[in-house]
Amino acid sequence: MKKQEEWKRLEDGMLGALREGTQPVPYLFLKLYPSLKLNETEAMLIIQLMAFLDKDKLEFPTIEQIQGRMAATPEQVIKTLQKLLKSGWISIDEQIDLVSGVQSERYNLDGVYRKLAEAWADRERRAAEQDKQAAAETDAKDIFSIFEKEFGRPLTPMELETIAGWLDQDSYKQELILAALKEAVFAGKVHFRYIDRILLEWSRNRIYSVEQAKEHAQRFRTGR
Template sequence: MAMNEGNNAWAKGIAYGMGAGAVNVPYPLLAHYRKLRLNDTEAMLLIQLLAFQQIERNDFPSLGQLESRMDMAPGTLAPVIRGLLKEGWISIDEAVDEATGIRSEHYNLSGVYQRLGEWLAEQPSAAVSSKSLDPAPETREEQERNLFVIFEKEFARPLSPMELETIAGWVDQDRYPEELIRLALKEAVFAGKVHFRYIDRILLEWSRNRVRTAEDVKTYTQRFRGGMR
C-alpha cells in the first residue's frame, strides 16, 4: 500500500513537472559556462531569464522577481546584470506600442547565442562533430577540481562554498597557474599560516613581482628568505 502511495506521489510529481513546461537552454552554456568566463550566479541568471521568457512570457522580470527566484538578497543581482550588459551577454531593448504609444522594455538575449557561437567557432573542429562539446583534457574545471582535492587534503576537511569560489576565482579570474597556487599553499604550510587570506596575499605578492613559474618562486623565496637572515 505504501509502495503504491509512493509511486502515485512520484507519478504526480513527474506529471506536474512535465505540465509546468521545459526551458530550452543552449547545451554549450551549461557545459562550458566557466570557460566562457561566467560564474555560477551569472549562468543561472541567464537561465532564469530564458525561463521567464519561454515559460512565463515575461520579457522583463523585475530585479525583485529574479532575486526571489534565485533566493538572493535584495540588491545583489543589480551588479550582476550590469556585468552581463557590459560584456554583451544581454541587452535591454525598448519597444513602443503603436496603438497606445506605451513604451516598454525587455531583455534581449540574442547576445547569449552570439557569444556562444563565437566561442564555439574558435574551438578546434567545433563544427565537425558534437564530440567537440565534451570537456577537453586539462580544462579549467579539471584544474579547479584537482586543486579542491589538494586543498581539502591539506586542510583535512571539506572546503566551504566560499573557499571553493576563492579557488575558482584564482583560476578563472586572476588566471594564476595551477602550479603557482599549489606552491602558494606549500608556502602557507611552511609558514604555519594555512588559511585562505594568507595564501591570497602570497599570490598577490607574487603577481606584483612577476612571479609566474616554479623557478620564479624558487628565486624569489630564496632572495626573500636570504634578506630576512
C-alpha cells in the same frame, strides 16, 4: 501501504511538475559557460531569462520575479544583471507601442548567442590549428625516418637540424627534399652537402615541384 502511498503522491507531484514543460537550454551554453568566465549565479540568471522569455512570455521580469526563482538575494540579482549588461551578455531594448505610445523594455539575449557562436568558432579554429600542427609533426617524423632508412643509420643532431632548417627556414616542401634525397641516392652520393647543393640548384632554377625537379634531372642526364 502507507509508504507506497507516499511514493505515489511524490510520483504524481513530479508528473505534474514535468507537465508544466521544460526549458530548452543551448547545449553549448551548458558546456562552455565555465570557460567563458561565467559563474553559477550568472549562468542561472541567463537560463531564467530564457525561461521568462520563452515559457512565461515575460519580456522584462522584475528583480523580485527573477530573485524568486534563484538562490540569490535581490542585491545579488541586481549586481549580476549589471555585470551581464556591462560585459555584453545581455542588453535591454526599448520599444514604443505605436498605438498607445507606451514605452516598454525587454531583455535581449542576442549577446549570449553571439558569444557562444564566437566561442564555438574559436574552438573549431584552434582544433584545426592543432590538427595541422599534429600533421606537420607527423610529416616531420616521416621525413626523418625516410632519411634514416636511406642513410642506414640514425641521424645525428646536426643532420636533424639541417632537415628542420630546410623545412622551416628555407621553406622547401617536404616532397622536394625527398626528391633531392632520391637524386642523391641515384647518384650514389648520399650525404647532406650533396643534397643541399641539389636543393640550392633547384631553387636558383625556380624549381618548386617534384615534376619540375624530374624534368630538370632528365635534361641534366641527357645533356640538354
